[in-house]
Amino acid sequence: MKEAKKQGGLNAEIQSRIGHQLRAMYDDVVRQGVPDRFAELIRKLDGPEAATAAQGGGEPDKNNGGS
């Protein structure tokens, strides 16, 4: 890791602290992996039509809207 430059000392230190906190917050969620509901959703959906139907709210065969 690079050391913070002396020039602008405190500021560089604060910036690196902000970077750390931001990534800590983010990576905390990334490490949770893929919740089952999403794995299932992606496996279940066959493609555009199924997804459009699911989005429309549960009437899979009523959705004839082409794109």
Add this chain to the structure above:
Amino acid sequence: MPLTDSLRDDILASVPSLRAFAISLSGNGDRADDLVQETLLRAIANIDSFQPGSNLPAWLFTILRNLFRSDYRKRRREVEDAEGNYAKTLKTQPAQNAHLEFEEFRVALDKLPQDQREALILVGASGFSYEDAAAICGCAVGTIKSRVNRARSKLSALLYVDGAEDFGPDNTVRAVIGGNS
């Protein structure tokens, strides 16, 4: 392109970072997962418009970001209320330092204008290039750079305005003991 198994796998592999992005944007886990779900449905419904070989994570992030923004406009007041209450409850919590510092960061992040917050997260946490972040946000690269810079300086003003020593161990000890000044 058609929804091949490998594309499905790639979408799945993006889910953890989509969730992290959604939580960072919305500050709310349940709402974030709803956003991710809607993003996935929309992505698969529009998979034909995905260009094979282009950046899939950037494409998915763009969808999520646009969903969040249209949703945000609808919910702005609700969100602001939640934020205010959230900040108030924090003040009454005991000083568990690491946790508190994390929450303070979270609250400060929520105070940034939305443009700046999303730019900072995309570049500083998601690891997108300035170019990809600009594409995701639909603006110029220079705009992203200046948003990121403003976000950083605003965060340091919000969090460290009294100097970095605020977060040193001495202060923690003093706070636990009960503050003798």
